[in-house]
Amino acid sequence: AQSVTQLGSHVSVSEGALVLLRCNYSSSVPPYLFWYVQYPNQGLQLLLKYTSAATLVKGINGFEAEFKKSETSFHLTKPSAHMSDAAEYFCAVRPMNRDDKIIFGKGTRLHILP
Amino acid sequence: EADIYQTPRYLVIGTGKKITLECSQTMGHDKMYWYQQDPGMELHLIHYSYGVNSTEKGDLSSESTVSRIRTEHFPLTLESARPSHTSQYLCASSYSGAYNEQFFGPGTRLTVL
Numbered sequence: 001a002q003s004v005t006q007l008g009s010h011v012s013v014s015e016g017a018l019v020l021l022r023c024n025y026s027s028s029v030p031p032y033l034f035w036y037v038q039y040p041n042q043g044l045q046l047l048l049k050y051t052s053a054a055t056l057v058k059g060i061n062g063f064e065a066e067f068k069k070s071e072t073s074f075h076l077t078k079p080s081a082h083m084s085d086a087a088e089y090f091c092a093v094r095p096m097n098r099d100d101k102i103i104f105g106k107g108t109r110l111h112i113l114p
Numbered sequence: 115e116a117d118i119y120q121t122p123r124y125l126v127i128g129t130g131k132k133i134t135l136e137c138s139q140t141m142g143h144d145k146m147y148w149y150q151q152d153p154g155m156e157l158h159l160i161h162y163s164y165g166v167n168s169t170e171k172g173d174l175s176s177e178s179t180v181s182r183i184r185t186e187h188f189p190l191t192l193e194s195a196r197p198s199h200t201s202q203y204l205c206a207s208s209y210s211g212a213y214n215e216q217f218f219g220p221g222t223r224l225t226v227l
Contacts, residue, residue, distance in 0.1 A: 043218030051213045106156040
């Protein structure tokens with residue numbers, strides 16, 4: 001069975017500071033991992049995905065995430081927060097060997113302080 | 115332009131009415147999904163489809179029904195709306211293959227009075 005845990009339902013950072021959103025997964029087989037962003041009154045948009053090609057994955061809007069198998073983590077980072085980064089962020093997992101449903105985490109709302 | 119569309123974006127309706135939420139995609143995706151999401155909350159999968167004439171129930175029990183008569187169209191219907199159906203409904207689509215991400219529509223925010 002697969003599951004995703006996002007630590008912290010709300011995270012606040014100052015503009016210009018490092019953004020770190022945590023995601024840990026549980027999977028019985030090697031997983032594909034995804035980060036999505038959701039702005040108010042909109043659907044989800046893919047930020048980046050891990051497909052085993054490289055452990056450090058770069059995405060849109062300056063975000064990146066590192067797959068760490070030993071820690072079963074896929075944390076999302078951005079070196080310098082911008083006001084426009086304020087949104088809800090979802091981590092998701094799907095096992096590599098099955099075209100099964102994607103399992104989403106509960107989400108982390110990122111607040112940017114001026 | 116390839117995209118995924120949902121209509122209406124906002125719907126306010128009285129109890130007992132029948133409603134259909136529309137979802138269409140122009141990307142040629144074979145798989146389509148419906149999620150229910152309360153504001154600021156997690157997503158719950160309520161229906162999905164592997165292709166034409168395929169429909170499956172998701173993890174969250176829902177009184178809604180879906181159909182997939184055409185590849186690009188995946189409407190969701192509530193025969194008799196109730197206040198407990200008030201929520202945001204997100205439609206998504208993807209190619210088959212575990213490494214393929216889902217593409218989401220903008221959502222329909224439904225309010226049942």
